Amino acid sequence: xxxxxxxxxxxxxxxxxxxxxxxxxxxxxxxxxxxxxxxxxxxxxxxxxxxxxxxxxxxxxxxxxxxxxxxxxxxxxxxxxxxxxxxxxxxxxxxxxxxxxxxxxxxxxxxxxxxxxxxxxxxxxxxxxxxxxxxxxxxxxxxxxxxxxxxxxxxxxxxxxxxxxxxxxxxxxxxxxxxxxxxxxxxxxxxxxxxxxxxxxxxxxxxxxxxxxxxxxxxxxxxxxxxxxxxxxxxxxxxxxxxxxxxxxxxxxxxxxxxxxxxxxxxxxxxxxxxxxxxxxxxxxxxxxxxxxxxxxxxxxxxxxxxxxxxxxxxxxxxxxxxxxxxxxxxxxxxxxxxxxxxxxxxxxxxxxxx
Numbered sequence: 112x113x114x115x116x117x118x119x120x121x122x123x124x125x126x127x128x129x130x131x132x133x134x135x136x137x138x139x140x141x142x143x144x145x146x147x148x149x150x151x152x153x154x155x156x157x158x159x160x161x162x163x164x165x166x167x168x169x170x171x172x173x174x175x176x177x178x179x180x181x182x183x184x185x186x187x188x189x190x191x192x193x194x195x196x197x198x199x200x201x202x203x204x205x206x207x208x209x210x211x212x213x214x215x216x217x218x219x220x221x222x223x224x225x226x227x228x229x230x231x232x233x234x235x236x237x238x239x240x241x242x243x244x245x246x247x248x249x250x251x252x253x254x255x256x257x258x259x260x261x262x263x264x265x266x267x268x269x270x271x272x273x274x275x276x277x278x279x280x281x282x283x284x285x286x287x288x289x290x291x292x293x294x295x296x297x298x299x300x301x302x303x304x305x306x307x308x309x310x311x312x313x314x315x316x317x318x319x320x321x322x323x324x325x326x327x328x329x330x331x332x333x334x335x336x337x338x339x340x341x342x343x344x345x346x347x348x349x350x351x352x353x354x355x356x357x358x359x360x361x362x363x364x365x366x367x368x369x370x371x372x373x374x375x376x377x378x379x380x381x382x383x384x385x386x387x388x389x390x391x392x393x394x395x396x397x398x399x400x401x402x403x404x405x406x407x408x409x410x411x412x413x414x415x416x417x418x419x420x421x422x423x424x425x426x427x428x429x430x431x432x433x434x435x436x437x438x439x440x441x442x443x444x445x446x447x448x449x450x451x452x453x454x455x456x457x458x459x460x461x462x463x464x465x466x
Contacts, residue, residue, distance in 0.1 A: 155169075245314065394418055
């Protein structure tokens with residue numbers, strides 16, 4: 112989550128959610144009667160005195176909306192907000208009319224409250240990612256770039272060199288277009304890094320020596336920390352998926368959010384195997400752990416809303432925060448998300464055994 116003070120007012124913040132966990136964080140802090148500024152579209156109908164109004168032209172506008180309703184979309188990949196338009200940057204958009212918006216990952220909003228509660232400020236403070244990771248899986252034929260923020264992995268489309276075969280592994284004279292290939296990859300990297308202000312780490316891997324040649328090329332273009340990872344001999348998008356399961360990348364990412372959650376889940380499965388009751392699985396057990404204040408870490412996937420009412424779940428997360436428990440949300444489409452979903456969509460590590 113990217114959070115900055117906004118120039119709009121002293122009690123407003125500019126916020127960009129970077130993964131599913133951030134959307135849940137936003138859902139926890141957005142309240143009825145808050146104001147939100149965001150870009151959206153609206154149909155503008157042209158009316159004349161003696162003609163029927165047409166279907167209208169949909170235009171992009173920026174609005175100030177007074178929030179009247181907030182809930183997740185059925186797919187849990189966006190927050191649906193309804194309210195009344197207080198102002199806009201287009202004179203053709205009337206004030207006081209109802210409008211609905213959707214907030215998705217990477218959308219920027221400005222949220223304004225009459226008064227920020229202490230728990231809301233704490234939630235925002237704990238939601239930031241100090242470091243983002245770019246995984247570059249490369250060989251002489253193709254490359255893929257993946258952005259890891261929090262527990263979310265976003266993979267960009269493959270980039271192809273237009274070359275194939277071992278005959279291109281030789282000198283630069285035999286392979287004259289390699290710099291063009293590298294330039295295109297750098298442009299892809301910069302398209303991602305330019306919108307993030309956090310510390311950035313780049314991780315290169317893939318078969319052969321192309322990753323080393325690209326390391327030398329990249330070092331002249333980008334000042335961020337760059338690491339070469341050995342032992343992953345697959346390139347492109349497939350290489351990204353292989354890397355996420357590799358022990359070497361897990362070790363490199365152990366201090367990141369995705370690494371921490373993966374380690375916590377490994378610990379839970381270990382406790383289950385050893386029959387040590389310092390864990391909670393499913394809605395009822397986690398609720399009990401929060402009630403008796405034994406919860407240490409709570410991990411959920413977006414599948415949880417299939418089993419628990421949205422408002423009840425938000426209250427459960429807020430209670431966990433109040434008693435000092437750590438909270439991690441994971442995307443149900445990722446490997447770690449599937450592990451959580453297989454355990455009922457929500458699990459917890461306990462400070463002490465309660466059974």
